[in-house]
Amino acid sequence: MTLKIVVLAKQVPDTRNVGKDAMTAEGTVNRAALPAIFNPDDLNALEQALRLKEKNPGSTVAILTMGPPRAGEIIRQGLYRGADTGYLLTDRLFAGADTLATSYALATAIRKIGGVDLVLGGRQAIDGDTAQVGPQVAEKLGMTQVTYAQEILDVKDGKATILRSIDGGVETVEAPLPLVVTVNGTAAPCRPQNVRLVMKYKWATCPSERPADDPHAALYAERPYLTLTQWTVADVDGDPSQCGFAGSPTRVKSVQNIVFQAKESKTLTASDADVEGLVQELISEKIIG
């Protein structure tokens, strides 16, 4: 069957290669000092999408991302690997969003795209590490969700068969379309960029990314695929009060620098008494419970 697939992708600071200046004096991420990259788990999701496209000729893969104009780079990165198109949600009203406002924005965009069979996203982003956006998008759209996917084994007759990673093993589940799937970072790595696609799309940009004296302006008229879709809150019929900072109930009270270090250690035996004592201690310290 032909599938209409949307991959949720986020541009994130590369927190895997953190240098001295990665944090500001206020304890927030110094985005200027870290290179902006395609969120790693989202690349795993893209690979699953591209495999489905290969197995189901006629299917399409679109990248959906929210961010400032420079996040257009994420769409290009997707196109270089085989995505067909992309949508950038960019608007001052989207800025400052927490996971709730982000999933609201993404869900309205998916509704606007229309007729989507599968929404794939990485399990979580390496900047926030919440793993909330995928499931919230599913809730808002009233779609079934499968999290922690390791591999989408097959899609047919309106159902997807998915291998999930669970504690201590894997399980295979079946879910009806339309469906939201979040993919683990341990799933198959994304294929490399294809040089032919890199050459084709290298000047593809969102209108807001373009300088006034863009040297490639003449090409845009001839080659419509070089203009990427860019949407504002109004374009996706969004409610401004649910977007961005206005739609985000999360407030950052303070940020602390935590350095993990073992101060003291305790040796326990396997006796019931020792285990019981440890559990009580962990509950009273509010580590579990």
Next chain:
Amino acid sequence: MANYYTDHPEIAFYLQHPLMRRIVELREKGFADKDLYPEAPVDYEDCIENYRRILEVVGDITANIIAPNSESVDLEGPHLENGRMIYASKTVENMEAMRKAGLTGVAQPRRYGGLNLPNVIFSMCSELVSAADASFQNIWSLQSCADTLYEFGSEEQRQKFLPRICAGETMSMDLTEPDAGSDLQRVMLKATWSEEQGCWLLNGVKRFITNGDSDIHLVLARSEEGTRDGRGLSMFIYDKRQGGVDVRHIEHKLGIHGSPTCELTYKNARAELCGSTRLGLIKYVMALMNGARLGIGAQSTGLSQEAYNEAARYASERAQFGQTIEHFPGVYDMLSRMKAKLDASRTLLYHTAAHVDVYKCLEDIQRDRALTPEERAEMKKYSRLADAFTPLCKGMSSEYANQNAFDCVSVHGGSGFIMEYKCQRLMRDARIFNIYEGTTQLQVVAAVRYITNGTYSEIIRGLLAEPVSAGMEPLRARVATLADIYDASIAAVKAFENQEVQDFLARRLYDMTGEIVMALLLQRDATAAPELFAKSARVMTQMAEETVSGKSAYIRAFKAEDLDAFRVAEA
């Protein structure tokens, strides 16, 4: 994230080679493809941008997929199963990555599914692949056999095979036999025309065939019964889908373990003739070998880079006597020479490749229309220069790669002798570079006529006449002195009027040629980009002085009767 291309800005420098604009103009034929293929460039700047983008992708794949796989490939290697060669598992992963990235058949015209890359860019890709895993470079760069198929095959054969190569099918050139190594005139594999089957049938054995179980083979075989020399040999295309060729044995080698070296048996293997009969060795294989030699130049340069990187990193981390060892003269002597040899190999490689590109592009244009008298003169000029530079490039860079790998082990001290370190693999891998595709001794034979007929002297005089920066002037003056000593040495060798003495001393002249030319090229590069090349230009100039004074002294003191001390005693 590591990237073998962007991490080494010296490579990108050669995108500005003085011949680049001409190459793009000829290769892209007025940018006619731009309306047919969305990836085709619209003008010169766009084309260079495309090359840069392609190299970035190759730099990414080589650093993040191929290099991390290289140790496993070296340990596992290919194996034989029922007459078929099975690659090391990580080699398959590498191939898949290159295929998905669209990096197969890259030099072929777009109408057959290629990227229309000139030799300069193909060589850059090849260098990057080799730095990550020299054994994978063997397999990957054999796609350049398609150039020969394109040049000499019929349009029907092009349409049949080139799209398959561009889609990722592999190639091999089946030349060597047990009794025909350096001396290919002795090839015995038999080709007979079968009226019944309407095709040629191949029977016999080939040995030492790199990637010998490939999808599409170019085979040198004897089509003219009763002949014994090169004029009885023709070139054939064998398609694995036809069947009839089995792998009998895979060699256990000192290095390049990932590259399968096969012994093949042909039993009535159906094949098609490529080009005309009798031209197999004298024309087609010569073209094939020239391409392959340039490929070894790229392989050598890539490995030299990796050896230098490994040595420099170790020397900057390893501390003894209270400081890191890179600060000791004995160590930085090695490191700076390694870097100079690396930069020298690279400048000679891209200089050679650029010359090959100009004349090959003109040859290709000639297939569609008659060339103007100016174009014909240009083609002749660059063809001659390419023929002169190719044996210099292959021989010098492969010797340097060996020296760099050897010194890399030395810099590592005792750790270099431990199998856990990469430097031992580099040393084993490099060991074949100055042997296959024509040993260094045979490169000397190929180069000697350009020494004696003054071609290199003319090249050297031409480079000496180019303006250089004030910083390079004193170095240039020193090489001018060397050029005089060089010419005097050639005259001294010629004065013997003794072929054996000339052949015996040729290697000395060859080494002098190589280092003088490379010192001059590095001075040119350092004029444009001193931050990248000034140091190596200086070191190379001093190396050339050392070589020229030593070799010229050897020649000056030599007498014909000295040969007696070297010759093998008659039985």
